[in-house]
Amino acid sequence: MPLATILWVDDEMESLQSQKLFLETKGYAVKTLTNGFDAIDFLKENPVDLVLLDESMPGITGLETLAKIKEINQQVPVVMITKNETENLMDEAIGSQISDYLIKPVNPNQVLLSLKKILDNRRLVAEKTTHAYQQQFRNLFMALNSNPDYNEWMDIYKKLVYWELEMEKSDSPEMQEVLQSQKQEANTEFCKFVTKNYLKWVNPKSDEAPIMSNTLFRFKVLPHIDKEAPTFFILLDNLRFDQWKAIQPVFAAYFRILEEDTFYSILPTATQYARNAIFAGLMPLDIEKQFPQHWKNDEEEGGKNLEEEYFFAAQLKKLRRDDIRFSYTKVANHQAGNELVNNIHNMLGNDLNIIVYNFVDMLSHARTEMEVLKELASDEISYRSITLSWFEHSPLFQALRRIADKKINLILATDHGSVRVNAPHKVIGDKQTTTNLRYKHGRNLQYEPKEVLAFRDPKEAGLPVPTVNSSYIFAKEDGYLCYPNNYNHYVNYYRNTFQHGGISLEEMIVPVIKMVSK
Known part of the structure; x- marks a missing residue:
């Protein structure tokens, strides 16, 4: 099974046979043609992964051939090969959505590098991303366990977001799972950090608080x-x-x-x-x-x-x-x-x-x-x-x-x-209890203490007291708060939805x- 199928179109193809053989030894299947008309007819019937296209050919130019190729298959990458370095030609070629261009005479490694850049880019980026995250994993782990302050928590979260976005390029479900696990661990530690420090931050006399x-x-x-x-x-x-x-x-x-x-x-x-x-x-x-x-x-x-x-x-x-x-x-x-x-x-x-x-x-x-x-x-x-x-x-x-x-x-x-919430927590309250899934306030709230952050005196947290003896509770990490009545229906209805009101990095x-x- 070849790495990819290449169509190479050049009226001097005879002189490029050694280059064709070089690409074939590297695992590519290479079909050669000598003019644009044949290339257009070939592409109507045969799928290819990439086209190497000479700009200057008799009969129909490379740019004219390029336009016809894009009509047949908008997605196929085209590498233009040209003797002419004039700016307007390059502008026209780039505007016509070429993926790369090479200047004649080309050597085999130049062509190979262009193919790898275009065809193997996703695989190479995925491998590099996975390797780079493996190296960073330990640094993030150490940062989580070094009692970070509020500035360091902002840096940790930014790094986790960076790797989450980078991992989109990776085709490694295992590494994506490792990252998600590390993110969950970070949220667990962050909730402990907020629980410990929040009342201090909102105290008007405190001079040690993040910008809020x-x-x-x-x-x-x-x-x-x-x-x-x-x-x-x-x-x-x-x-x-x-x-x-x-x-x-x-x-x-x-x-x-x-x-x-x-x-x-x-x-x-x-x-x-x-x-x-x-x-x-x-x-x-x-x-x-x-x-x-x-x-x-x-x-x-x-x-x-x-x-x-x-x-x-x-x-x-x-x-x-x-x-x-x-x-x-x-x-x-x-x-x-x-x-x-x-x-x-x-x-x-x-x-x-x-x-x-x-x-x-x-x-x-x-x-x-x-x-x-x-x-x-x-x-x-x-x-x-x-x-x-x-x-x-x-x-x-x-x-x-x-x-x-x-x-x-x-x-x-x-x-x-x-x-995104996934862990339901049962809460019992009277009719005045609020309906929000990530926080609730009301009188006589019953809940599992380890599942929430509770403020029995809302004023300490800078919050109003809607009714006498009201307290506030906040869901942590990916938890969400549900009432016992019709419990299973609401658990299933709200699981895997995006909610706000509670404590998480996000x-x-x-x-x-x-x-x-x-």
Whole structure:
């Protein structure tokens, strides 16, 4: 069985017989033809893995042959071989989707290297990735067991995401399994770390805390406000760090990425808590105290994130930055997205433009409810892929492209991430208990203590007390909280869905990215 079947088209094929033999000794099957017409007829009837194509042939040129080949089979890789190095010829060949080009006279090793680069690329990359991860595995293991602080945990998570994305190139299920096992171990240790340190972080007197939702604007956005260039702050809801890495290349084509950082979402890692904390610059308990008429608890009727603009104006006033001229836009449907596209140029006169874009959160909720989306986003790889596909075709990307040639600062962040849940935990509570799968609050909650982080006094964690004697519990790692009634139905319905509100690397360590126009 040959490694691959090659079609070599060159009117001087007789002088290239030694090269043909060399490729055959390396395991390739090589079919040779001397003109473009025969090549086109051959390809209509015979599948090949790659075409080596001379640019200068009598009858029909290489470029004309290339166009016909692509009509027959768009996917087949073509390596152009040419005596002519003129720039416009190269531009035309590359624009016609050649996979590589070689300059005559070619030697056998040049041709072999090109074949390996194109045909064996996936296998070689997979082998190299697997080998590199095997070398890094021990380093990650040591980092997990060296009592990491909150900065080191951010580095560990970034490295795990890096290897998760690299492992997509690998065809080694065993190594992917090893990585997943290491990621689970990391989440177990991270939950212990958060359990031990969270109350210390949210204590107002603490000077040893990571940047969290309530301090994000103070430390990561407002210092970059520049009266010379407008700043656009994009909050893309429920965006995990790996999803940012999926859309990063799209941003990089239009913007220069200056800083790729992370921060910690507060608990619960849920929109009405984490996002309000971002815009108010306060923990939820303090928002409720200072703005009682604008804060709604889980069980109250009405939207929980309707006051973000008001909260942000109050934060600016408190920080004595109310000289900043800002706009606030929330996009929750396609029509609002199109309005953003049409209005984006009008925002260039402001110092700061806040754009809250709801999509990823809707995607995760819709995926839970709709079988077709469960199929489309069945795991992390497909969840990233569907996020990328949406972003590339979204009004948000369309709007950003419209201002990419202007002098602007761009900061992309999120409110929290999500985690794929698989381990059901039974919780008993009264009728007032909240329904969220990753956290609950209520009176007289009954649960297995080792399965959750519990705050019996919510105020210690900067959280409101909705009813007397309410306590909060948070699911850890990939757990989800279910009631005993109709237990099996809900366990099966929610297993393998993406949820948020609890404690995991994916939910709590989230991206904040600083970019400028190129």
